[in-house]
Amino acid sequence: xxxxxxxxxxxxxxxxxxxxxxxxxxxxxxxxxxxxxxxxxxxxxxxxxxxxxxxxxxxxxxxxxxxxxxxxxxxxxxxxxxxxxxxxxxxxxxxxxxxxxxxxxxxxxxxxxxxxxxxxxxxxxxxxxxxxxxxxxxxxxxxxxxxxxxxxxxxxxxxxxxxxxxxxxxxxxxxxxxxxxxxxxxxxxxxxxxxxxxxxxxxxxxxxxxxxxxxxxxxx
Numbered sequence: 001x002x003x004x005x006x007x008x009x010x011x012x013x014x015x016x017x018x019x020x021x022x023x024x025x026x027x028x029x030x031x032x033x034x035x036x037x038x039x040x041x042x043x044x045x046x047x048x049x050x051x052x053x054x055x056x057x058x059x060x061x062x063x064x065x066x067x068x069x070x071x072x073x074x075x076x077x078x079x080x081x082x083x084x085x086x087x088x089x090x091x092x093x094x095x096x097x098x099x100x101x102x103x104x105x106x107x108x109x110x111x112x113x114x115x116x117x118x119x120x121x122x123x124x125x126x127x128x129x130x131x132x133x134x135x136x137x138x139x140x141x142x143x144x145x146x147x148x149x150x151x152x153x154x155x156x157x158x159x160x161x162x163x164x165x166x167x168x169x170x171x172x173x174x175x176x177x178x179x180x181x182x183x184x185x186x187x188x189x190x191x192x193x194x195x196x197x198x199x200x201x202x203x204x205x206x207x208x209x210x211x212x213x214x215x216x217x218x219x220x
Contacts, residue, residue: 002063002145002147003057003062003147004063004064004065005053005062005063005065006064006065007045007049007050007053007064007065007066008045008049008067008069009043009044009045009066009067009069010028010044010045010068010069011068011069011070012030012042012043012044013042015030023044024047027046027047027048028044028046028047029044029045029046029047029050029094029096030042030043030094030095030096031044031095031097032095032096032097032098033068033077033097033099034097034099034100035079035099035100035101036100037100037102038100041068043066043068050093050096051093054084054093057147060111060112060147060148061080061081061111061145061146062080063078063080063101063142063145064080064098065077065078065079066079066098077098077100078100078101078103078142079100079101080099080101080107080109080142081096081097081098082097082098083096083097084096084097101142102142103141103142103143104141106139106140107139107140107142107145108137108139109137109138109139109145110135110136110137111136111138111145111148111149112134112148112149113131113133113135113148113149113151113167113183114148114149114150114151115129115150115151116151116152116153117153117154118154119153119155119156119157119184119186120154120156120157121157121158121159121160121186125157125158127157127158127188127189128186128187128188128190129153129156129184129185129186130184130185130186130187131183131184132181132183132184132185133164133181133183136149136164136175136183137175137176137177138169138174138175138176139174140173141172143172144170144171144172145173146170146173149167149169149170151184153184153186156184156185156186158186158187158188159186159187159188161183161184161186162182162183162184162185163179163181163182163183164177164181165180166183167183
């Protein structure tokens with residue numbers, strides 16, 4: 001199950017470039033929260049808090065209970081981190097999008113796939129394990145949301161594959177993607193082709209013309 005954490009936030013009334021600069025000067029990051037039931041809201045979160053949260057996350061799916069301070073008090077909204085924008089050079093967090101979810105409504109999202117075990121075709125025959133799909137689409141309730149789907153590949157021999165239909169899902173999780181999609185495959189070992197070098201035509205030997213003997217040497 002995905003980790004559920006709490007994160008303090010504050011309602012943000014001002015938007016625009018100048019307001020973002022002011023946020024960053026006091027160590028805050030602009031963010032938005034949106035969902036099917038409530039109006040989108042502009043919020044701000046502490047930069048250190050969101051960095052710490054992301055650093056300790058073992059997967060991409062993180063359920064966050066946002067405690068948003070407003071004029072009338074603090075409002076709690078359960079959400080899923082939808083997108084994190086980073087600075088292309090410095091790597092700083094520029095913006096975070098949160099998707100509000102409900103504990104009694106199905107989520108439609110993607111989760112990463114992770115292989116474990118050493119495939120038989122790799123261990124005994126020198127094959128190469130190829131992962132053709134990195135994420136799969138699923139639906140589940142927030143309480144059943146996995147951080148990732150771990151797949152045992154140890155039984156795969158040379159030329160054998162695992163498809164989406166072969167994956168074992170945790171309780172409460174249903175795959176919504178193409179069941180025939182190949183996920184993992186053990187390819188045959190690559191053999192270096194030496195025929196080109198062995199059969200390549202040899203360059204003709206260059207025979208230099210013999211220089212005529214000097215006149216004195218010829219008389220001898």
